[in-house]
Amino acid sequence: MGKKNLALIIEADQGFLKNTDPTENFQAQNDILFSAITNTYIPLLNMLTRFEEENISFKMGLVLAPAVCTLLHDPQVLEQYEAHLDALIELGKREVKRCASTENEQQAKEQLDFIEQTKKDFTEKYSRKLLSKIRHFTHSGYIELIATAATYAYLPHISDMSEALNAQVETGLYSHKHFFGEAGDGFYLPYHGWDKGFEWILRPYGINYTIVDSRALLFSNDCPETGIFAPVRTRNSLVLFASDNETPKDICGDDGYMKNDVYKNQSHDIGFDLSRDNLVPFISKDGARVQTGFKYWANSEEDEFIPYIKEDALEQVKKDAEDFYNKKAEKLEQASKLMGEKDATLVCCIPANLLGQKWSEGLLWLEEVIRIAAEKNEINFALCRDLIGEQFTLPKVNPYPCSSNGLGYGENLLDSTNCSYIRYMRKATERIIDLTERFPAENSLKERLLNMAAKQVLLSQSGEWQLMIHDEILPDSVKELFKMQILSFTKVFDSLASNTVSTEWLTSVEKKSSIFPWLNYRIFATKK
Numbered sequence: 001m002g003k004k005n006l007a008l009i010i011e012a013d014q015g016f017l018k019n020t021d022p023t024e025n026f027q028a029q030n031d032i033l034f035s036a037i038t039n040t041y042i043p044l045l046n047m048l049t050r051f052e053e054e055n056i057s058f059k060m061g062l063v064l065a066p067a068v069c070t071l072l073h074d075p076q077v078l079e080q081y082e083a084h085l086d087a088l089i090e091l092g093k094r095e096v097k098r099c100a101s102t103e104n105e106q107q108a109k110e111q112l113d114f115i116e117q118t119k120k121d122f123t124e125k126y127s128r129k130l131l132s133k134i135r136h137f138t139h140s141g142y143i144e145l146i147a148t149a150a151t152y153a154y155l156p157h158i159s160d161m162s163e164a165l166n167a168q169v170e171t172g173l174y175s176h177k178h179f180f181g182e183a184g185d186g187f188y189l190p191y192h193g194w195d196k197g198f199e200w201i202l203r204p205y206g207i208n209y210t211i212v213d214s215r216a217l218l219f220s221n222d223c224p225e226t227g228i229f230a231p232v233r234t235r236n237s238l239v240l241f242a243s244d245n246e247t248p249k250d251i252c253g254d255d256g257y258m259k260n261d262v263y264k265n266q267s268h269d270i271g272f273d274l275s276r277d278n279l280v281p282f283i284s285k286d287g288a289r290v291q292t293g294f295k296y297w298a299n300s301e302e303d304e305f306i307p308y309i310k311e312d313a314l315e316q317v318k319k320d321a322e323d324f325y326n327k328k329a330e331k332l333e334q335a336s337k338l339m340g341e342k343d344a345t346l347v348c349c350i351p352a353n354l355l356g357q358k359w360s361e362g363l364l365w366l367e368e369v370i371r372i373a374a375e376k377n378e379i380n381f382a383l384c385r386d387l388i389g390e391q392f393t394l395p396k397v398n399p400y401p402c403s404s405n406g407l408g409y410g411e412n413l414l415d416s417t418n419c420s421y422i423r424y425m426r427k428a429t430e431r432i433i434d435l436t437e438r439f440p441a442e443n444s445l446k447e448r449l450l451n452m453a454a455k456q457v458l459l460s461q462s463g464e465w466q467l468m469i470h471d472e473i474l475p476d477s478v479k480e481l482f483k484m485q486i487l488s489f490t491k492v493f494d495s496l497a498s499n500t501v502s503t504e505w506l507t508s509v510e511k512k513s514s515i516f517p518w519l520n521y522r523i524f525a526t527k528k
Helices: 027-054 066-073 075-098 105-125 130-139 162-180 198-205 214-218 246-252 310-339 362-376 419-438 444-460 463-471 475-498 503-512
Strands: 004-012 060-064 143-148 186-188 209-212 239-242 344-351
Touching: 004 027, 004 310, 027 066, 027 075, 027 105, 027 130, 027 362, 066 075, 066 130, 066 162, 075 105, 130 143, 130 162, 143 162, 162 186, 162 198, 162 419, 162 444, 209 214, 214 239, 239 344, 246 310, 246 344, 310 344, 310 362, 419 444, 419 463, 419 475, 444 475, 444 503, 463 475, 475 503
Parallel strands: 004 060, 004 344, 060 143, 143 186, 186 209, 209 239
Antiparallel strands: none
16 A cells, blocks of 8 residues: 555635835735734744654645745835734734723733734744744755745636736746745646636746646546546646645635634724724724734624633644545545555645634644644655656546636636726736837836736735625725726826826836836737
8 A cells, every 4th residue: 555645735825915105104914914814824833843853753834926036135124014913912902901801801811912912923933034044944854845826826817818918927926936935846827717728827937846736637537546636737737636625615605614613703893993093003004903913702602602612722723734634545545445556645735824814723723733743643745746757657637627716716716896897907907918019128117117017916816805805805995096007007008108297207107016026017918
């Protein structure tokens, strides 16, 4: 019987949202990033540090989208994050006094201690350089960093424009190399969106493997005998791993672990529940409310407020971790019996926002899963790059077009709530491709204009905009940001026709769109 491999992959992405204008309040726009740093990125690094100190054998894949890397590398954003922590600490001290002699006093103290420790970790332990610590764990062999598309675009939306696909892939790979020194072996398809012919886009860039939804293999006309439990390859030997479609359901499905009644309710936060007077000095100047992390209630019916009991949650974490491990171990055991001497591999992809943000106990659960697996030593943690040694002998398949979003075809990325944005994005994409043909060798001011225009098109292609509008997450801010990206591109398009431009305006837009400072507009040129 062959080996039983478990490949865990954590995928972290977000839209390029930031506000560094000193005259405006920055909390609302940066809330997604700040929550991710506090509840996921720093605790994840702390978890990996503990594993390293305890010499626990463990490996996992990590996807950090270019927008995440750019924001984590931005000195202004990191300075704002530290100010955000300071405001939270001040709020926490006031909250401990407010909750004195109540059932929430202990929780308020524990959350204040957590925020103070987070600031200490951020400023002292990691010296504000989270990406450097991540690189450390890649060199230690704990993490394999996997590149992804430039702005986490849902690639099937532009699958008929090879120039746009090349721009997303090439910019994503270059950005990954910019931050981590190498492009790596794999490429993570945003939302696991696969369409016909994608292998001819990915493989020429030296990409050896990607990960697709399980339907891509199971619904294909030449479904492999090994199903989703072994890698396969396309016609040009791009290796495909199929993700386990049950993993997200285990965590956040209708009966998922995070829905258990004993876990912390992430909806009831004092940032939304208390009066503005009780939130001073944390609340923003414009009155916008954001989450604070001070949450005192357990999951329950909407009208019920049942106190959160940490001990009960920690006990349930152990049970859910044991259940998850047993499910995957049993799945691998059954597959291994059918596969004989071949290795059985299960790839489990977990969105980072489930680990600490949407599910407060998510990282505690993940750590417990890893400790259980290390203790039992029945299955091996593996990196995808280490499982493609027989790349050119794997069975060939023609994957079925699908996605991990919606019901399997990315419906929530193109429906009545967001479909109007796609046509503007596609028209801008068509025009930037045309501009690269009309202006093949510009320099100086025109080149700056074209570079900025190309950046706006890439940003407008972000799948996060459609998803956030569909899920009603900061919809007004997203709509305004998308509008600015399209109008900025259109102004460049018109300026090139009239041969006039405001350098002051150009500088202003460049400052707001600080991602990909090295970008060249020829990224959209037709490959010859």
